[in-house]
Amino acid sequence: MKQETPPAAGTPAEAEWVEAELVRGMLRTQRATQWASLVLIPVLVAVLWADARHGPLIAWGVLALAVAGARFGMLRHYVRAVRTRPAVEQVTYFRRWRLIWPLSGLVWGVATALYFDRASLADQYICWLILAGVAMFSVNSLSMQLRSMRGYLTALAATALAVVLWRLGVERQLQGPSYHWWLLVLLLLFWQVLHVAGQRLHQTHRRNFELQFRNNQLIESLTRQTQAALDAVEIKNRFLASAAHDIRQPVHALGFYADWLGSEPELVHELAPKIVESTKAVNRLFDSLFDLARLDSGKIKLTIEPVDVPRLLHELELQYRPLCEAKGLAFRVRTLPGTVLSDPILLQRIVGNLISNAIKYTQKGGVLVAARRHAGGLAIEIWDTGVGIAPVHQREVFREFYKVPSHAGTEDGFGLGLYIVGRLTQILGHPLSLASRPGQGTMFRLVLRPTDPRAATERAVASVARMLPERPEAAGAA
Structure with a gap:
């Protein structure tokens, strides 16, 4: 401290x-x-x-x-x-x-x-x-x-x-x-x-x-300083509560499959993929929770430098095309030459989360990732032909642990992906917009405005401050 x-x-x-x-x-x-x-x-x-x-x-x-x-x-x-x-x-x-x-x-x-x-x-x-x-x-x-x-x-x-x-x-x-x-x-x-x-x-x-x-x-x-120590405890408690919130289901599933496999070993070929999926779910949860912990503790480090957009999308295509094709979905990438001033790791995390989200909630059709001109710069759009999001839920999906009711695919999600995306885009200064029609699909547009390092650092600090509980004296002073 x-x-x-x-x-x-x-x-x-x-x-x-x-x-x-x-x-x-x-x-x-x-x-x-x-x-x-x-x-x-x-x-x-x-x-x-x-x-x-x-x-x-x-x-x-x-x-x-x-x-x-x-x-x-x-x-x-x-x-x-x-x-x-x-x-x-x-x-x-x-x-x-x-x-x-x-x-x-x-x-x-x-x-x-x-x-x-x-x-x-x-x-x-x-x-x-x-x-x-x-x-x-x-x-x-x-x-x-x-x-x-x-x-x-x-x-x-x-x-x-x-x-x-x-x-x-x-x-x-x-x-x-x-x-x-x-x-x-x-x-x-x-x-x-x-x-x-x-x-x-x-x-x-x-x-x-x-x-x-x-x-x-x-x-x-x-x-x-005392309040900062209390805030640190609050952040730790948030992390532990977040971990306990969704880890119970996949861990219980692992225990269930392990017991089942012990009693009926002949079902190994049927149960092994389910054990693998449950293990992946636990890993995805921990990845999201560690991202969340870094955001909430203010330990996120920014490295602002020119990012080559075509190269970024190519790396994401190599990562997500197999997942998309494994579900029988088409995966298309449209790019334009250009660079943007941003944090390459965080930007890849943002676009990757949006692509992963699109694949998860799309059962037929495909996913399109496109770089397009926008107001003198570049924007990355992620289109899918999935379940879509009703207008009443479009603001809520960026909340922590929020899952759209009755959505296919939400049962194995944690409600953290879009929440982390929203926090990161706000820090980097890349506006994110959403357009969706239930049953027809969703489009996320990420406008790649140049990131100002000093302003981004200030936004990261402010983002942590907003996560902490408001105190009466602070509210009165405001």
Whole structure:
């Protein structure tokens, strides 16, 4: 069994899946963060109500609520319409709204102008704590998307620093108290610490999703290998069941004739041909079953090369003319010069099975094997004057173990010949058609289209896959 390995790290499929999971993970946490922001906005307004001018404070509160509402709307639309869409669409939707997070950071940074060096120290302390909490919330909730987190922190910190520097450099002319400068340093340090923490948290999230993706691939690979082992057992069971299906009758006949010969040895001349026929039946069955086993196991080997059609038909004539004449039937061959790209052994097996089938079901008249021009190429036709096949059975005769009811000759058949022919013609890409009239005969036409080696190999694999029982998960995926 060929060992399957999960995809190498960094494949496009992995990158796409991980990116989509990072988007999903971030947007899942945003709803709780949004409710926290909605609570903190009125808290900040209430803390500064006695210290700040009401006009700017109310304006800031309205702006903050508007941005928070826009984020709520975006998240609501994501949950309702985008969350179940393919990964690419989710990532595209997120990128369309990515600037809303830096805008939120900008709004919270602007709040610094309402309280820094304007409110009481106690109120300023509370407001700085709120700002620090909002920044830390952003690291936790936005770290799955590094660019969004950096944009949020940069907008918030840069705006707060700009307010502080304006107040110290322009309004106070560098004459403010010393703790203002320490506050400036702390802002810079806090900003950098949050950046580093967010980057490390992002790397942790990304590694976790990459490991999850590879674990899923490994599980799928192991599942496929396990199923391949079960399929191999199924193929073996099919082979054993096929062997037991029809071998019973000729083996029982052999035992019966052997017992009869033992009790009445004078009947040797009468019983010997019947023993020979039963032995041949067993051999034919095993030949068919081994062909079937090779088909069902995918062990059939293709050798695609130019095949000389006249030579092929001549070899088949040498093989089947004696059988035909032994039944008192005429055997005629009509050929045309030409070659076809195919597998010579499988093609001979196909045409040979069709000729054998024609001889078996023909009691008078004869069999004609002819090569004729067809749509710019060659076709091989096998005509007989046998029992024919009713229209209701013409599709069924290619089924495994199917025998036409009430047909003379089917009692010693196994229902595998045309089934194997149908499988082989499909693999080689040679269309096979059937025309028949009950009581008048049958014609099989094999169109010798050139066989593409790669396509033939793919059809052989697909032929094996169709023989295996369909699993519910496979049907659901389809």
